[in-house]
Amino acid sequence: GENVEQHPSTLSVQEGDSAVIKCTYSDSASNYFPWYKQELGKRPQLIIDIRSNVGEKKDQRIAVTLNKTAKHFSLHITETQPEDSAVYFCAASMRRGSGGYNKLIFGAGTRLAVHP
Amino acid sequence: DTEVTQTPKHLVMGMTNKKSLKCEQHMGHRAMYWYKQKAKKPPELMFVYSYEKLSINESVPSRFSPECPNSSLLNLHLHALQPEDSALYLCASSLELKSTDTQYFGPGTRLTVL
Numbered sequence: 044g045e046n047v048e049q050h051p052s053t054l055s056v057q058e059g060d061s062a063v064i065k066c067t068y069s070d071s072a073s074n075y076f077p078w079y080k081q082e083l084g085k086r087p088q089l090i091i092d093i094r095s096n097v098g099e100k101k102d103q104r105i106a107v108t109l110n111k112t113a114k115h116f117s118l119h120i121t122e123t124q125p126e127d128s129a130v131y132f133c134a135a136s137m138r139r140g141s142g143g144y145n146k147l148i149f150g151a152g153t154r155l156a157v158h159p
Numbered sequence: 160d161t162e163v164t165q166t167p168k169h170l171v172m173g174m175t176n177k178k179s180l181k182c183e184q185h186m187g188h189r190a191m192y193w194y195k196q197k198a199k200k201p202p203e204l205m206f207v208y209s210y211e212k213l214s215i216n217e218s219v220p221s222r223f224s225p226e227c228p229n230s231s232l233l234n235l236h237l238h239a240l241q242p243e244d245s246a247l248y249l250c251a252s253s254l255e256l257k258s259t260d261t262q263y264f265g266p267g268t269r270l271t272v273l
Contacts, residue, residue, distance in 0.1 A: 075259040086249065086264040087202065094259055132201050136258045146215075147262060149201030 049150025066133035067115040075136035123157045163265035171271045182233040182250030190256045191233040194249040209256045240272045
């Protein structure tokens with residue numbers, strides 16, 4: 044069935060350290076993997092995404108890696124800052140139905156706390 | 160305009176009330192979505208519209224009724240809700256329904272059902 048597992052559920056780091064969040068997905072047809080950051084009371088905001096034709100993507104302090112064979116992808120945040128504190132959701136997009144609709148299957152979320 | 164907007168921000172309603180949530184985007188996106196998010200949980204898909212036609216209903220109870228009057232607007236009509244329906248209701252849009260199209264979320268409506 045459709046499933047995305049995300050670990051860890053909580054992550055606490057010191058400012059300046061790196062943070063890594065890992066996700067695995069079940070459907071080998073998945074071809075798009077966004078990461079969303081959600082601060083308390085706010086909308087999920089896309090921070091980076093990767094499509095299945097590449098293995099790694101970087102945007103300043105944030106990087107995502109994808110291993111299609113193992114069906115897992117990871118978010119890496121370097122030089123963490125207190126403003127990185129939020130809940131992070133990974134997701135895998137799957138095409139469903141004859142019309143081919145775009146369904147995002149979300150992981151359960153990781154609560155990241157960056158301490159000054 | 161590069162945002163999805165939603166009104167109202169907060170809504171409190173009784174179980175016998177009828178209310179509507181509104182979502183708007185002017186990015187030219189042709190796919191629009193309603194999600195429900197409970198506290199400390201990920202968003203959960205409810206409905207998907209593509210080119211103003213309902214494409215998917217994720218087995219949502221009939222007390223939730225979506226409507227897409229035009230390509231920029233999406234409504235969610237609420238009637239006879241239960242207290243367990245209290246949640247953050249998020250709208251999202253994407254260019255089309257392709258599985259690689261990015262979904263952009265609105266700020267949500269926080270709904271409380273008394």
